Amino acid sequence: MPRLFVFGIGGTGSRVIKSLTMLLASGLKAGNFDIVPILIDPHKDLGELNECKTLLKLYAGINEASYKGTDQMDNGFFRTKITTLRSLSSDSGLKDDFEFDEKHDQPFGQFLDLASLPKNDATKDLLSLLYSDENFRKPLSVGFKGNPNVGSVVLNALKDGPGFRAMEDAFGNQDRIFIISSIFGGTGAAGFPLLLKLFRAHTKSAIRDAQIGALSVLPYYRLTEPKVEVDEDTKQETLSSDIDSNNFMTKTKSALTYYIRPEFSNMYNALYYIADPDKQDKPYENNEKKQENKAHYVELLGALSVINFANGDHTHTGDVYEYTLKNDNVPVVNFSNMGDSTRSQLGTPLTALYLFDKMHKANLTQPHLPYNKTMKFNQLYDRQQIFFDNLNLFFNKYYEKWLRELGENERGWLPHLLEENREYYGLINGNSREKGKWDGVFKPAFNISQVHLEGAKAADSKSLRKLKKVSLIGSYMAMCYQAVNSIVDANLQFKANG
């Protein structure tokens, strides 16, 4: 299988990769590529980064357990393989499965070894023109704090690191590269052009000539204004944060003037832009250390660019894609006011994943369900406890939280009814299905019991019984996939207008 190396740079990179993981879990496929996620963020203690890594590990484990030795299954939840760079090049010396860069604990000045330069050295003078004393003093362990000029120097060291060597070893002729970054921050804004240059100037032709796509995320959130803090001893005033979201747009504009230059646009094959200029009423907390930002629909749609890139052939250079909502003037985005093609693409898989969560929970708590008995799933739940613990963790800790956060954020993304409900007629916000007069009497109702019925039908099929002999976990995943997809197809119209 060819591989798509997806670089997630900075906090936005991690968040988009998290959304990408959810899309892949729903069964969306990135062409015929295996995904190799690679995270670049100097802020190693960032909760978002570590959460993303755990999620990727969970996904990889679920994929491995579900589809090992079951090549006949083309589609399914968690179907696309996520693999690690470390597993592709085991002797590269990489310390982490997904991280590309190494931790820098020292301040920027120490990283440059400023102390070793003579007092009146010209290099030192030049550096003092480019960087402030504050820049030199700040530790790199919390990232570049919106300073791409710092990031571009530090990240330049990537090319000598074990991550880069591992990628050089593993990269094949059919492989592709996708880089996710924000344009208005520090790490992503610095990392994207730098990586692009490194790849295009690489000595290995497979890397140099690879199709490269990128997502550049433009401003889509605000931060609270930095507070003025007064030092009690020196009475000196300092700001609580180096990041001021009022500068996001200025930074974006200046970066864009560089991105549109031919010498830059010739380096990428496809560049995707996404932004949300809608001003948030409740800005995110301006906390550099925590950055506990909720999941945002821009990250979800951004993740879709990876799928789009992987499913197309991008031989031209300089292709640019932008995303527009069908109805921009809405506080909450759902399937009825987003773009028609996005609804067609996301409607079925995301609703299927949502129903899979419900079905899976019911399966575990209802041992008397016929397929639990006939397929021996009741025994499987006990025997493969690690797999089911992982699947439960994915749903309970990550998926449901992600969905909730998307709904709570500004703007919100709320395609599904999140409250517990016995019936699913109002499952799709903005596109309720009318309950038929005879539903539940002469016609099947749209509720969890019909999901069970479809599960039982799937469990009865020849293909599933054949699969059961190869992998019981695989047959469980296939049954759930077939059941919820047939329910969605029978009850909801995502392809047609409606």
Place this chain on the structure above:
Amino acid sequence: MFKGIYDKAVQSMTVTWAEYLDKNGDTGRLFREGFTSNMYTIAGALLILLTLSSCLIYYYYFNGKFGNYYRWYHWLYAMAINAVLVGMLTMIIGFSLYKKLVCPTGHHVAMLGLLNLLYAALLFFFLSFIFKWKSVMGKTTPF
């Protein structure tokens, strides 16, 4: 045709035909002829047709089209409804057929109805093991 499965049981639940004929003479004989030929056939047909239909409806309609009727107590309801229906219909038909006879017939008809009710429950139970294999949701019902 169905005499074998009903006659001895009916007699043991009521009185033997010899005793009955002793008491009721020619009218009793007329009743016995009709009861053992027509009524047993009707009861047998009711038993088989209704129980088969009930099984088909339970396993292939309710458990083929809906996903929430597969628990053992749903099966028990279906069995009970079928049994009561078979028993009641047997009695209704029996009473309407023999109401004009001067000899006592009610006890026989009622016992045949009760017997058919039990047979219907038994037949439903045994047919379940055949029908459940091809049912979507009822594969493991009752067990």
